[in-house]
Amino acid sequence: MVKxxxxxxxxxxxxxxxSQLKKFKRKLNEVDLEEGFDNIPRGQLENADPLDIADLxxxxxxxxxxxxxxxxxxxxINEKKVAEKLKKALQGGSQTSTSSGASGQSQTSGASAGAGNAAGQHFVDKHRIALIKRVIMVDPILDVLRSEELLNDxxxxxxxxxxxxxxxxxxLYEYMRSWGLCEKDILFxxxxxxxxxxxxxxxGV
Structure with a gap:
């Protein structure tokens, strides 16, 4: 059965x-949110178990x-392995519409194909405001950019x-001003x- x-x-x-679940609930009550969203009240989180938290x-x-x-x-809260597991689970569930025989090639070419639009504007330029507001996990992206030598130490x-x-x-967008299409493709x-x-x-996909 699909989860x-x-x-x-x-x-x-x-x-x-x-102890970590308690930290998670405290952070969830305090986390900075996008405009239009409210924090979950502390009272609703206090005795919530994982099922309750997911529903909330x-x-x-x-x-x-x-x-x-x-x-x-x-x-x-330094639960990076659990975060990675969730990310992989979500990505895996989103790939059901891609045929297994073509998935490797389509994913390789997809970064460049999905990064532009008909007017030639790159995805990361077109969606600058949304990406600044909505990207939450920035550090893993920075790690990639550092490994690709787009950012120095x-x-x-x-x-x-x-x-x-x-x-x-x-x-990051300040540093991107001098980037060309190849560098922006790596970020995308x-x-x-x-x-x-x-x-x-x-x-973008």
Whole structure:
């Protein structure tokens, strides 16, 4: 039976020890949110188990945004393996419409094909405002850019030092001003690999 997003959320939250689940709930009550969303009240989270938390996430934030919030909080409480498991589970579930025989080739060419539009404007330029507001897990993207030598150590550390995801993305865009299409394609692929639901929502795949 195909698992729903709620099932994946529950599976990951159930992996947390009691102390870590408590941290998760505290962070969930305090996390900075996109405009138009409210934090889940502390009273509703206090005695919530993983099933309750998954329901609250979907109820308050819908599936796509709720999953991104969950991954961000897991990263922030040093549950990186659980965050990675959730990311892979969500990406796996989103690939059901892709035939296995063509998936490798289509994914390789998809980064460039999905990155532009008819007017020639690159995806990361067209959706600059949305990406600054909505990308939550910035550090894994920075790791890719550093490994590809698009950021040197100084720029990498400068972006990472910013206190919020929005400020990190805003600083990253400052450094992107001198980038060409190839560099932007690498960023697009890193965004897609780390936050496929968001890129889908913006029409990038």
């Amino acid at each position: 729903t997003l709620r099932d994946h959320l529950v599976d990951c939250l159930e992996e947390l020890e009691a 996430l979907i109820s308050f934030y819908r599936e796509e945004y709720g999953s991104r919030i969950t991954m961000n909080i897991l990263e922030s 100084e720029k990498y550390d400068t972006v990472r030092s910013r206190p919020t995801p929005q400020e990190k993305m805003r600083k 692929k890193a965004l897609k690999d780390n936050d496929l639901p968001l890129i889908k929502d913006l029409g």
